[in-house]
Every structure is written in structure tokens, then in C-alpha cells.
Amino acid sequence: MNGSAPVVAVERLTKRYGGRPVVDDLTFALDRGQITGFLGPNGAGKSTTLRLLLGLAAPSSGTAHVLGRPFAELTDPVGTVGAVLESADFHPARNGRDHLRVLAFAAGIDHARVERALEAVELTDAARRPVRTYSLGMRQRLGLAAALLGDPALLVLDEPINGLDPAGVHWLRALLRTFADQGGTVLVSSHVLAEVTQTVDRVLIISRGKLVADQPIADFTRDGSLEHAYLTLTSAATA
Numbered sequence: 001m002n003g004s005a006p007v008v009a010v011e012r013l014t015k016r017y018g019g020r021p022v023v024d025d026l027t028f029a030l031d032r033g034q035i036t037g038f039l040g041p042n043g044a045g046k047s048t049t050l051r052l053l054l055g056l057a058a059p060s061s062g063t064a065h066v067l068g069r070p071f072a073e074l075t076d077p078v079g080t081v082g083a084v085l086e087s088a089d090f091h092p093a094r095n096g097r098d099h100l101r102v103l104a105f106a107a108g109i110d111h112a113r114v115e116r117a118l119e120a121v122e123l124t125d126a127a128r129r130p131v132r133t134y135s136l137g138m139r140q141r142l143g144l145a146a147a148l149l150g151d152p153a154l155l156v157l158d159e160p161i162n163g164l165d166p167a168g169v170h171w172l173r174a175l176l177r178t179f180a181d182q183g184g185t186v187l188v189s190s191h192v193l194a195e196v197t198q199t200v201d202r203v204l205i206i207s208r209g210k211l212v213a214d215q216p217i218a219d220f221t222r223d224g225s226l227e228h229a230y231l232t233l234t235s236a237a238t239a
């Protein structure tokens, strides 16, 4: 692993579907210890970018590297990146603990980490219940537990507050801050600008596949200023 490489380095990343660029010449880098919000309107290309970063789709051109390598070339992918994408899938009859045990076994991760991951997402008490009885918020927590199993350097989360109640949102914010304070890197997509303002250190905004902002959240301290910038930048790109 290249210790001096940024945790994430995306360079001139482009993905075309049917000749149409849905991710268009994107360049950004993420360092350790920061939470970055990834914003953009529906269809702007956020999920596609995350999929390219996680090796779930191949770029048409450009590169998406994690610690200096494409995801597919990481020697310890589970210990490097933890991800929760929108399509998180669970076996409905399996209980939460067994879901994590299956993943841990497949990745060669110690059982003890399953218990720690359950504790980290506060699901220990529900660990013996079948996942089909879980609320949407509990499923989000279980997905997060799976992402944390390998003690990764990078967390990639697609719309993680979907389904969380206000207490859950507050809890997730604290969890991500602790993770970042310990040197972790977080890339989190969201549509909820008010929440983003309270959670992230930096924002990336994309519109029609293009990066239109890459700024510290400190630039948006005035009430509504992130919303104003977001609406201006994303409507300018669609005009």
C-alpha cells in the first residue's frame, strides 16, 4: 500500500452510458481524518461515481484510486474500504449477527469484530432477531456494521440517513465524527443539505456528472448559504 497517496484520488474520471457521459471528467482527492459530503441533484452521477470508486463499474476513461490503487488491486479491500450503497441486501430470515458472521467468515475477519461492529451500531440487543423484522433504520445500521467489520480506512456511504429517525441521524453524525477523529476518511452522499452542514468538513457538488464545487464547509456558515450555492451551481449547469 502506498502510504503517501491520498486515501481517495479521482482523476479525470469519466463514465459514459450509451455515449452519454454520466460522470464527466471528475477530479478530486480525499485525505485522512475528513468527512466529505457528496451532493448533487437526482441523476447527477453520485452513485455512479461511488460505484466506479468501489470497482463495481469500469471507467470509460480516467482513474479512481484508493490508497494509490484501483479498488480491484487492493491487497486488503475489506480492511481498506467499507461501503454502504443504497442497494444493501440482506437474507430476510438470517439474524443480524449471523449476517455479519457470514461476511466476516468470507473476508477472514475474526468473530470478535462482529460483536464490536454490532456494539458500534447499537444493534447488540437486536442481533438475534431475523433481519426481516428490522426497521429501515436498523437495516441501515446493519449495513454500517458490515462496512465497519474490516476496520477500514475509508467509509463510502450512499444516502446513509435514509430511514433514520432524528435520534438515529444524531447517532450517525457522532459515529462518523469519531471515525474521522481516529484518522478515518468518510465520503457520504446526501440530499439533505441541513444535515450535511452539521456533519461534514467539506463538500463536493456535482451536476450532470461535472464537479461544480469542492470547498470546506466553513465557506457555508451563513444560514442557507449551502442551499443557495447548491441551487445556483446545479441550476447553472443545467441551463
Ligand SMILES: Nc1ncnc2c1ncn2[C@@H]1O[C@H](COP(=O)(O)OP(=O)(O)OP(=O)(O)O)[C@@H](O)[C@H]1O
Pocket: 017, 022, 040, 041, 042, 043, 044, 045, 046, 047, 048, 049
Ligand atoms: N447501468 C446504467 N446504465 C445506463 N445508465 C445508467 C446506469 N447507471 C446509471 N445510469 C444513469 O446515469 C445517470 C446518473 O445516475 P446516478 O445513479 O449515478 O445518479 P445519482 O446522482 O446517484 O442520482 P440519485 O440522487 O437519484 O441517486 C442517470 O441518468 C442514470 O439513469
